Structure formats: structure tokens, C-alpha cells
Amino acid sequence: MHVAEPPEPDLLRDPESYAQLLRHVREAVLSGAAAPRSPRSVVSESWERSLAAHVDPDAGEAPLICEADELTELRAEHPLAPVLPLLREMLVSIADDAEHMMIVTDANGLILWREGATGVLLRADRVALTEGTRWSEEAIGTNAMGTTLATGQPVQIYSAEHLVRRYHTWTCAAAPVRDPDTGALLGSIDVSGPLRTVHPAMLSLVTATAQLAEGRLRAQLAVRDEKVRRANMPHLASLRGRPGALLSAGGRVLAAEACTLPSTVEVRKGGGTVTLPDGRIATVDPLDEGYLLRIATSGSAPRRKLSLEYLTDGPGSTTVDGRDIPFTLRHAELLTLLALQPRGLSAEKLALQLYGESGNPVTVRAEIHRLRTQLGTGVLQTRPYRIAATVDADFLRTKAALRAGDAAAAVRSFQGPLLAESESPAILEERESISAQVRQLALNSRDADTLWAFWETSCGADDLAILDALCAVLSPSDPRLAAVRTHRARLG
Template identity: 35%
Template sequence: MSALRKAHELFVCTKTVLPFVRPMIAGSWRRCATARVSCDDRRLPPARMGADELADYRAQHPLAPVLPVFDALLRDPADDCGHVFAISDAGGTLLWVRGRTGALDRAERMNFAEGVGWSESSAGTNAPGTALVLRQPVQVFSAEHYNEVVHPWSCSAAPIRDPGSGRIVGVVDITGDESAASPYALALVRAAAVAAETELIGRGKKTRPGVRIRALGRDEAVLEVDGHVRTLSPRHSEILVVLALAQGGRSAGRLAVDLSEVDLGMSTVRAEMSRLRAVLGDELLDSRPYALCRPVSADFTVMSTLLAEGRVHDAMAIYDGPLLPSSEAPFVREHRTALEQQLRGAVLASGDARLLRRWVSAGWGAADVTAWQALATQLPRGSAAHGAAAARARGLVDEPA
């Protein structure tokens, strides 16, 4: 048994990480253990959609037009080495898996196939799934995979970003023997991702301008299309936020769950979507599934991208308040909380007095004890500003519940 396999077995049994295990892999193993991901072949990743549904989904996916780019760059190198290459969506579902018949057959035996979910939470540590979590190129070698059934394989993957919004729209991956985790393989998937992004830029210039949405700090989203600005109703604002964030669109049933904790009924959702289509027009809103037909730039997605890139000052500058603050839609509420927690965590971790002061000066941060305490520690002791911040923190602690 190799040292890496022994390290994997030790972690599975005792949650102990040996020193030579790469930190990136150790972090992934811990996430998998916490999520109770299977570490053996008892549960392979599930198929997320059938052939017909997959065909419809792929036809509408933003990476469909650039599939020839991946074929041109990866087909020959993969075939020459007996590898397969795959393109997934932003949720880890494999959309296209290409390679010679023998390589495809071997990959399918571990359920590495089109329509199957290979997110980290479904399949354990693997290059495409872990690249989505870390938002960066990843290589996984042999027993670094969390699920033992994948130990004979190695892989390299790189995320692909939409040039307009900066959001990750998918991952390109090479999977095969040990050489699939070589520096050459990593450079190849990186080059393929960059080439795809460049092609998306070129295609974007040939299409009509995108759509801008502002929904931070307001209960009614503002939509700008082709220079025309309109304010949407609260319900239409919620739907627009869901469609802007959802990968691959939403069915009527899924929208009903996203929008309310009580059963809206699909007929109610369809009626609401008909009213929204009357406002937006067929050229902007598609159906089966419901999806926005044009590139979207939203203040809340831009802010998430800025935080992911460590640009906390820029993220704070566009944060006008919580996402649709009065909305009770479960999907909106979840993303509103997550976005505010991400920003708050970044501000606290920054140790930047200017960011902390801006946070506590806003309505959403005025009662944040931890932020006031952090601000006090960053100000010169004995200064009036330090005394005021410390006093405010003490006052909040002493306030009756």
C-alpha cells in the first residue's frame, strides 16, 4: 500500500492528517467527512438528469457554443494518453465527457459520465468538484480522492468564468492515469479555460447588451435593459433574483419552493411568470426551464465576486444594504444571509479601521458588538475615537435582551 493510501486510510479511520498530505487535499477531506460523503464504492455520485433533460439543459448552457474550443484543445491530447476530458456546470454536473471508447467505458464504470453530479459534496475530493469549492485550478492524484473507487484515477481541472459577471459557469477537467495530474495537464486545462473565456468575450460582443439588476438595500429591484430602467414588484423582484443566481434556470415546481414556504402551486407560479413575461418580453425571459436569456450583471453577484477575489473595499462600496430586505422568499432569505455573513466576515478579518467604521456606521452593522470591539482595537488607545467605540461596544453588551 502506498504512503498516500495509508494516509487516506488513517484519515478515514481517525480523522488524523499526516504532514505530507497537501493542505488543499486535507481541507477537502475534512469537508467531506463533515458532510458524511461516502469514502468507498457503496455510493457513487447520482445521475442528476435523464438523457432528454440533459440534452435540453446542455443546449441552453452558456458553454455549449464554445464546446468546439474544448474539442480543438483537448481531444487529441486526451486520446493520445487514454484520458477523458469533461466539462461540468457550476454545480458539478458533467455536461460533456469526451474520449476514446475504451477510456469512456472505464470512466463510466465509476459513474464519471454525462448527467452525473461530481460536486465535492456528492463525489468527495475530485478535481472538478474541488475546483468549484476553491474557485481555482486543482489537481487530485490517486489516493488523494476521498472515495476509494476513484483511487486508480488522477485529474486536473480549472474553473471557467463568465467574462461579464465574473461568475463561474463551469469547469474543464482531464481525468485518467497519473499523467492526468501532471504539470502539463494542469497547464492544458488552464489554457482551455482561458480560451473558452476569450471565446465568450468575442461572442458577447456580437450579441445584444446584457441586463443589469440592482437589488441590494431595496425591496423592489431595479432592472435596466437596453438603457430602459424599470422598477419591479416585490414578487417579480424575488423571481428575478432567483433566476439571476440559479444555474441552468428553474422549473415551475422549483420556483414554487424557492419563493414560498407554503405551497404556491405550479399554476400560481406559471401565472406569475406570464405576468413577468408581459413586463420583460420573450426576448429576455425563457421557459422550460424559466431562465434569463441574456447575460446578467447584478449588484449582488458582482459583490460576491469581489469578495471571492479579496477586494473587500470594492465590495463594501457597492453594498447598499441587504438583498431585498423585506423578502420572505426562502431562496432570497438564504442568499441575503449568506451575502451579509460573507461581507461581515471579510470586514472583521480585514482588521481595517476604515472598513469597520463604515460597517458600524450603517444600519445593518450599528448593533454589531463584535465589529465595534474590533474597531476599538484598531484605534489608538487614549484617543476619543477609541473611547467612543469601546463605550458603544460595552453599551450594546449591557443592553437588556
């Protein structure tokens, strides 16, 4: 975890003047006028996400999600509950002295706990900064809690850096807390207060506290792991030297026998058969806590086959081992980018290629998780994200034909533009490149069948150069010539 881009030194030298400058910047950016300076990148990117979620900059208010009785149950079950005493020790006494308050949210921005100076708590009540309200960017726009959850990094938000006007009299600093078992976001820790209480050390303090909380959770996890290991060692011993392992409830390898495994094995709730990254087949049996993994064979299982048909005017298709897989446009974009980069891509690079500079790796990780669930085991791997299956994709066949200069093969695979509805910058660039190259290769071929096949796609239907080339190469006795001439005349 690293400290995100901090506010500028002017904030600490003259907070009131700095707040006034930020208000001018915000008004200019929202109105489209020339701004006196650019907002910090972490802020401008958050504004873009918030506005895309239709947050009202002038009248937004954090929505109340949970009533008190429901909140009590959520608190008791939340993974951050065990470290709440540590958070109080680190932050609440300081918050009291500095007229701040400590806030703890879940991964969706729901405020679970809020403690601190009475005057600040009463002031917070008036702007819905209370337990049970949601402070994600989608719900209330740019704020330290929501933005740290969106970016996965610590962040400080001051005055008019908040998108919603009613929070311009507040300053806040927040840091994310991750599950040491899975790496998933558990929530955020935040310190908020009135503008006059801004302090240069607040972001560092919140970040250090989040790291201590993760360390405490990691220590508690190690204790649980050891208990599970001791309780389940007889199950591992029952394999009598055959390859296998004890796994935690999340799939982490706690102990292994006669085999080498990755640090974590993907398991479904209830166990079942899994394919390991190297192709071995294993059976996962549920225990009272965790799982027993038994490697069924030392040989490699056949690689799964992923087929992608995305060069089409229609919806396209995604299949795994011949089975149709329901897919979204975003999933098709992810598979396309990974197929084009067989060595794999990080979440950050995927976010950049999918969304441009406003891309969010957290969103990509969530989409990849859903996609892996759809495809099943043995298709996508992580660290980096890459396709483990054998890939048969029409756009890869077309690109190979283009490299070979084989016009007939290129047009045969090309049934339309690549993911025509995609607005992803990388997909758009690839779409235009493939379409232009196939068109030029077809024109250069001067082959009637090749030109006709390209003309039948949406990319060639009204292409005057293609029509003129067909008129030139089709035999007068060819019945297709009349159709081409008629269409050419219609276009003028």
C-alpha cells in the same frame, strides 16, 4: 487564473509508489493515526469539506441527476455549448492518444459532455463517471472537477487524493471557466484517465484550454455587445443630452451619455428604480435586449440606514430604513464583520474570518449575493465587500463606550453576548473581547445601576464577582439587595 498547488515530483518519477504512499496517507488521516506525510493543502481542505458534507469515503458514488432527454435540453442552453468545438480541438484528440477523456461540467458539477478514448469511456461507465452524474465535492468528495469548482482554481487530483476509495485508480486535472460578463462560474473542464496515463503537462494544458474558452466567450460577448449597442443607440439619443446609459442584460455599461458610471450597474429583472453607488437615483427601463438607464437627479439620495442589534440573548434584529429584514446567522456574521471593517474586506478575508483556514471564498460570494438581495440596493457594495449605508449597531456603540470608559453607556448597549450561536473564529474573538471589557468596566465603576444592568444579562447572571460587587454597593434599603443575596447564596 493561476495554476493551483501541483502534485509533488515523486508522482512523475514513480507514479505507482507515489500512489501507494497516498493510500497510506489517506488511511492515516481518516483513522486519526500518524500519517507518513501531510497531504497537499488543496487536498486536505477538500477532504474536510467533503467529510463535512457526509460523503462516505469507502462507499460513495456519484449520483445520477439527469436522464438523457433532460441532459439534451441542458446542453443546448448551457453557456459553454458555443465553445465545445474549441474544447474538442484542444483536448479530445490528445485525450484519445493518451487514453484520457475530456469532461465538461456545469457550475454544480453536473457532467454535461464526456468524450475520449473508447476504452477509458467504458472503464468510466463502471464507476459512474458519466454524463448526467454530479461531481461536486458535496456529492462525491474530493475530485478535480468538484474541487476546482469549490476553490475557483485549477487542480490536479491523483489516486488516493480522491476521498472516495473507488476512484483511487484514476487521475484527473480540471480548471474552472468563468462568465466574462458576470465573473460567475460556468463550469469546469476536466481531463481524466487511469493512473498509468498521468502526464506532467496535463494540468497546464487544461488550464490553458479554459483560458482559451474564456477568451472565445469574451470575443462572442463583444460581438453581442456591439449588436445591442447599435440597435439601442436611438434610445440613448432620445434622452437628448440628459444623463443616462445603455446597459447589457447583466447590467454592464455599454454606452453612456453625460454621466460617469461604474462598469456595472446592479439591475433587477424587469428594471425599476436603482440607487447608484454615489447615491444618485436612476430609472432602468427594459429594452428588447438590455436596458436604458436614466439618471433621475444629479443630487445625492439619502443614505440608507442599516440597524444591527446583535448583543442580545435572543435572535437579534436587522433593519433597513426601519424595515425588518429576515436574516440567517451567516448573514448576521457577514454584516458584523463588515461593520467592524468599514473599509471593506475581500471574499478571501471574509472566508478566513468566518471559517478559519478551511474557508471558501466561493461560498462567501454566494452568501453575499443572497444577502444583497435581501437588503436591497444601496446597502452593500463590492470590490471589496463593504457597507455603503449608515450603520447603527449595538456592538459598535458598546465599543465606542468602552473606548471612552463610559460604563453606563457600554452596559446600556450590551444586552447579551455578540451572536451567541456563532462559531466563526473572528466573531468568537470579538464576542469574548466585548463581554470581558464590559464586565471589567462595570466592576470598576462600582455603580449599583451599572452592575445591576450587567447582572441582568446572561453574561453576568451567575458571575460571582458581579454579585459580590452588588452586595457591596447596594444600600441596605434597596429592594434589589435581597434578590442579589438570595442568588449569591444559591450559587454557594
